[in-house]
Amino acid sequence: MSDATIDTAQRVLPAADAPASPAPGYWKSVSQRLARDPVTIAVSLVLIGILFITIGAPLVTNADPYAGSVLARLKPIGTPGHWLGTDETGRDLWTRLCYGGRLSLLAAVLPVTIALFVGGFLGILAGYSGGWINTAIMRTMDVFYAFPSILLAVAICGMLGNGLTNSILALGVVFIPPMVRVAETVTTQSRNLDFVEAARASGTTTLQIIRHHVLANVLGPILVYATSLISVSIILSAGLSFLGLGVTPPEPEWGLMLNSLRQAIYVQPYVAALPGVMIFVTSMCFNLMSDGLRSAMDVRLNK
Amino acid sequence: MSAAMKLDPRDRGGPAQPLLSVEGLKKYFPVRGGLLNRQVATVQAVDDVSFSVRKGETLGIVGESGCGKSTTARLLMRLMDPDSGSIVFDGDPVGERAGITVNEMRRQMQMVFQDSYTSLNPRMTMAESIAYAPRMHGTPRKEAFDRAETLLAQVGLNPRQYARRYPHELSGGQRQRVNIARALALEPRLVILDEAVAALDKSVEAQVLNLLGDLKSRFNLTYLFISHDLNVVEYMSDRVMVMYLGRVVETGPVEQIYRKPRHPYTRALFASKPTLDPDRRTTEMPLTGDPPNPINPPSGCRFRTRCAFAQAVCAEKPPPLAAPLDGETAEGAPHLVACHLPEAQAAMGVSAHA
Secondary structure, eight states: OHHHHOOSSOOOOSSTTSOOOSOOOHHHHHHHHHHTOHHHHHHHHHHHHHHHHHHTHHHHOOSOTTOOOGGGTTOOTTBTTBTTOBOTTOOBHHHHHHHHHHHHHHHHHHHHHHHHHHHHHHHHHHHHHOHHHHHHHHHHHHHHHTSOHHHHHHHHHHHHOSSHHHHHHHHHHHHHHHHHHHHHHHHHHHHTSHHHHHHHHTTOOHHHHIIIIIHHHHHHHHHHHHHHHHHHHHHHHHHHHHTTSSSOTTSOOHHHHHHHHGGGGGTOHHHHHHHHHHHHHHHHHHHHHHHHHHHHHOGGGOO | OOHHHHHOTTOOSOTTSOSEEEEEEEEEEEEEETGGGEEEEEEEEEEEEEEEEOTTOEEEEEOOTTSSHHHHHHHHTTSSOOSEEEEEETTEEBTSTTSBOHHHHHHHEEEEOSOTTTTSOTTSOHHHHHHHHHHHTTOOHHHHHHHHHHHHHHTTOOHHHHTTOOGGGSOHHHHHHHHHHHHHTTOOSEEEEESTTTTSOHHHHHHHHHHHHHHHHHHTOEEEEEOSOHHHHHHHOSEEEEEETTEEEEEEEHHHHHHSOOSHHHHHHHHTSOOOOTTSOOOSOOOOSOOOOTTSOOSSSTTGGGOTTOOHHHHHSOOOOBOOTTOOOOSSSOOEEOOSOHHHHHOOSOOTTO
16 A cells, blocks of 8 residues: 555654564653753753752852851852852851752752642643533632732732741742643543543543543643743742841841842842852753753654 | 354354444534523534444435534544434444443544545654554554554555654654554554545545455455545445435435436535536536535435425425335335425436426
8 A cells, every 4th residue: 555655754663573572661762762861961950050069069069058257257259168159148158058958959849849749630630620610610710810820929928927937838838829720631632632632532531531631631731831930939938038037047048048138239249149159050941941841752753 | 244254252142233323313412602602503413313323334315515424423432422312333222321322332443534644643754643543442552563563465555654643744644544544553444435536636546445344354444435426335335325414315225316316416426426428418407505504404404405206295294214105116225305396306317407
């Protein structure tokens, strides 16, 4: 049959005599494609580096992040013993940045994780069941959407009182509605596709359909969205600490450090900008990673 | 029926019992709107449709778009629930306590969809898609994949080359072959082909039709072939059922319907089929206008608003599906027409200037 032999999408198969089955899993092929993307690799290396200096902070610095010295206040970058300078109370900035990343990353990743599970669940539930369940969930989310995200976070934080836990909770609540929307849209789209109908027609149960057909198609977009949310989350949680609603001094945290160094911006501009640079770099890395993830997950874009 | 058909261990009632028998199938869709989303109207998508499919035959269902062909297919697969009506599969009522469950029926009845692309999961390879349903029914992974490769070969695709590909890497014809293979993976007895070749190029369509013919004899399949293409239906079918606005207007053996259509609608439908033979000019009056809105269908006979023969009786009551009024019937598969008027049924070759 010419239909079978005329092959438009010529594709070189690995070793012609290799058994064709079982086929490689979807996630395996995604990770293979990720590993071939230079930007994703570079960005991942930077993130791993940041993770290493924050989690392994005692390994890369001997100084105490809380111990300051009035004599060593606001030293410039390159000062012996303080290679990134010191802050307004004379604490070593390199040490503060390393330890500060712990809370910053925690306060950024945890809300997104909460939103990923809660929002993803609600979105898939709303999208797959439709009807009044969908209406109830989606209209409730619309109420949250009425507030700008930073205002909502500030309001919830203000209500719960300041502190790390409350800022994480507040950001989690802020991120749930957009996550529900993304999950709901993709679920509704894939629920109505013929292959879901075909699966139903072959006697597949609802749970199996959600697991194999809906989830596989929803997980990609919401994971990509979650990764891009992390970058927003870093900025928002830094913003909350900056406003004094998140972590309280003297805890090291990038947003808080940016706030306290702000008065020194004319004295030591480079030192004062460093926490901001960390926030920017981390946020950027997560953004680029979500881009790479998206194109690796899109089967159609890749050969 | 063929000798092989008798050997099918799943055959319950013998060759004389219809494989599928549908009685009074009905599906009305609510139309919502206005304040508080109230139901303002109903679309009578499928209204009192009854038919049966015999073992080993191909029943073709033809009609314009919107006549309820695809809804009928979805109702049969229970992708949506009928409002009323019964489905009996080889003597077993489906979904009733005395009969078989919907899932048991689905193992024996499968469907091929029109859109070859959306009916395959873009994230599954061909082998995964074909092996999926058997695996969900408990076939071990290795066995299911081996069988998927056999099926790929049987639908004319080299498994070495195609098993690991994704849907976007195949042409429309190749994807439809995969869809057919997937439908066959559960070893069904009845396959519903819902416009399965409508989206394909003519040359590819012919290949897929031939493949369907081969598979039918190889696996002792029974087909329910839904199409709007009259030539394709004539080529594929043993019997034909013509639908109009959710109702059956005529049914019978393919030669009889194509040689001597009785219902004015069937004749008009065939007259709209372009002929390439200059000696066989179309003399039937063409159909004018669109089909009436199924939200508010005409009373009595639904075709009367476009029928040249319509009389008062046509508006009063819907015509029953009965033997043609001139009494000419064939033995075996009866030819049935839903029309009140003998003269409308008899009118052959009414010329356009009449």
